[in-house]
Amino acid sequence: MVNKKKRILLSSPHMSGNEQNYINNAFEENWIAPLGPNVDQFETDIAAYAGVKGASVTSSGTGAIHLALDILRVRRGDSVFCSTFTFIASANPVLYLGADLTFIDSEVETWNMSPVALERALANAKKENKLPKAIIVVNLYGQSAQMDELLEISNSYNVPIIEDAAESLGSEYKGKKSGTLGKIGIYSFNGNKIITTSGGGVLISDDEEIIAKSRFLATQARDEAPHYQHSVVGYNYRMSNILAGVGIAQLQVLDERVKRRREIFDTYYQELSTIEGLNFMPELSGTKSNRWLTTLTINQEIIKLNPYEIMDKMNTVDIETRALWKPLHMQPLFKENKFYKDKENEDAVASRLFFNGLCLPSGSNMSESNQARVIQNFKKIVQGK
DSSP states (O other): OOOOOOOBOSSOOOOOSOHHHHHHHHHHTTOOSBOSHHHHHHHHHHHHHHTOSEEEEESOHHHHHHHHHHHTTOOTTOEEEEESSSOGGGTHHHHHTTOEEEEEOBOTTTSSBOHHHHHHHHHHHHHTTOOOSEEEEEOGGGOOOOHHHHHHHHHHTTOOEEEEOTTOTTOEETTEETTOSSSEEEEEOOTTSSSOOSSOEEEEESOHHHHHHHHHHHBTTBOSSSSOOBSSOOOBOBOBHHHHHHHHHHHHTHHHHHHHHHHHHHHHHHHHTTSTTEEEOOOOTTEEOOOSSEEEEEOHHHHOOOHHHHHHHHHHTTBOOEEOOOOGGGSGGGTTSEEEOSSTTSOOHHHHHHHHEEEEOOOTTOOHHHHHHHHHHHHHHHTTO
16 A cells, blocks of 8 residues: 655644633533624733734634734725735725725735835826825735834825734744734734634734723624614624634743744755755844744746746645745736836736745745755756656
8 A cells, every 4th residue: 555645735724722712612611603802802812912002803814904904094096005925815995995906016025015116106196186095015925014214104004004913923034023013904814824712813002092992893883772773884893702812822822832933944955056946935124923834935047947847846745835926016907006116117026926936835834844845846846857
């Protein structure tokens, strides 16, 4: 009988073993519905970890972005700027509210929002008398954007930043936790993230009024009254007490998960960076990426393979890899939307990254032997052996 090797996944959930205790407590005390002691503790723990005044846990990171936009009074016909190089969940909530989207290119230093492109977009928006209500800055694959530069520009136009740190929980920017630099930050606890509640997210802020309003809106915006009374549109976005129990235990091991993912990146870098035609995602000086996923770009003139050909070959040996996010300005849904490139006379940085980029398996529960298997097969493929 053939002993087939187990498939190596890109980023699978990594449980600590302590999650079940909090889940059991929820069952024993019958705190099954949303809200309860696990929710309260998880919010307190997240706020303490991030070093902010408050946190509001939600059913998804997408829901947290939706709440953030609503709180900043984004309405139909308003404008929002958003990083183009990201998963569509960063932008979909803008559509929920009926607002217009303008996409901003990446820059090579971080792969995140280009300060140069943002400055140009805001200057033009001011001339047209249509400044955005908010700017969604994404910290891609764990790497923080150039927040000092982006904040200086956005503050000069008095436009708040929502920091989409869905992929960068545990990362740092100049000594501060990723997600805490903007007016509002969000994290995601989806199943493939660095820690997970299976599904879920959180909105964080130093503005306690924002936190209170997010909880109000996330529980159907029920007014204080002896009956069910509603004056504004609300949502059903609160995290369940059971899932919050999973989150409590996961947050306790977050620093260990970051350490392990950085070790995985370092091993990949040591083994693969000397191969001509491969370039890894940079880490900006003064920042610490959680290295949620190890990502690299392929010079196809040297390697003679595109990312999809490499993905197919890796798949034949039961190893999952993935292309980088397809930029939102290239999506059919957004074909009519405005887009500002990093350099007007060159191809978009985000497009170049997409056409040439690849994610390698990076789960913190990946064994050293499995990583060695990834490296061995990847080397054979890109070196044509």
